[in-house]
Amino acid sequence: MSHQSKPYRRSRNHYDKKGGGRRLVLSEEQKRQFDDLLVRTGLTFENRKLLIQAFTHSSYVNEHRLYASTDNERLEFLGDAVLELAVSQYLYKKYTNMSEGDMTKLRASIVCEPSLARFASELNFGKLVLLGKGEEVTGGRVRPALLADVFEGFIGALYLDQGLDAVYLFLSQTMYPKINEGAFSHKMDFKSQLQEFVQRDGLGLLQYVIVQERGPAHDREFVSEVQLNGTSLGDGIGRSKKEAEQLAAKQALVSLKADVGNV
Known part of the structure; x- marks a missing residue:
């Protein structure tokens, strides 16, 4: 009995194993938007690929059959740890009499998903995200979880490109002033x-x-x-x-x- 062969479909994993996949290429408009971001934030990136990767969602990678390592998930992982350290150090130095328990509560309210999503929105990160069509249609650009991940990815990219001092400087312009204003006190x-x-x-x-x-x-x-x-x-x-x-x-x-x- 003969068996009819099924159509061959290349999966993301197949590209990974064979070392295949396409490289990410930005349009001129996308390049301009990233340039505008750097102007607005006063930042420079030695490795622009890291900056772009921070805004590359896995849905875009899958849809365009790019290298799996092109998405921002690994940068999110790193950025999460860097943020914890940066905020912990700031609270430790700022509030010299605050207990460990209270610092933990305050830090949790600062680095939680809603807060990070709000910072990302204020910086207009949403319009820069490279998304697959499905994510685009379902409102991915304004989804809090996605925006929070992008913010973490950005912090991870900035850390790899320029180190902790650059992260501290960026947060001193965006996050630390909000802490000083008491924006997170209602959680305590x-x-x-x-x-x-x-x-x-x-x-x-x-x-x-x-x-x-x-x-x-x-x-x-x-x-x-x-x-x-x-x-x-x-x-x-x-x-x-x-x-x-x-x-x-x-x-x-x-x-x-x-x-x-x-x-």
């Missing part, structure tokens, strides 16, 4: 927010004092006062010391933000 508890607010503006030293304990042992109530350089900022009443301190910090934040708004 009130004590952490207050700590960040006070350290950001160099206002001084915070201290929490339990000024009163009242009620029977089974129904205890605590009154906490938060002080800045020895001066009371606010107080709070709670069933535990932690709750009282959180409420005191909340009141202090309201007062401090009102004072700033009236300046």
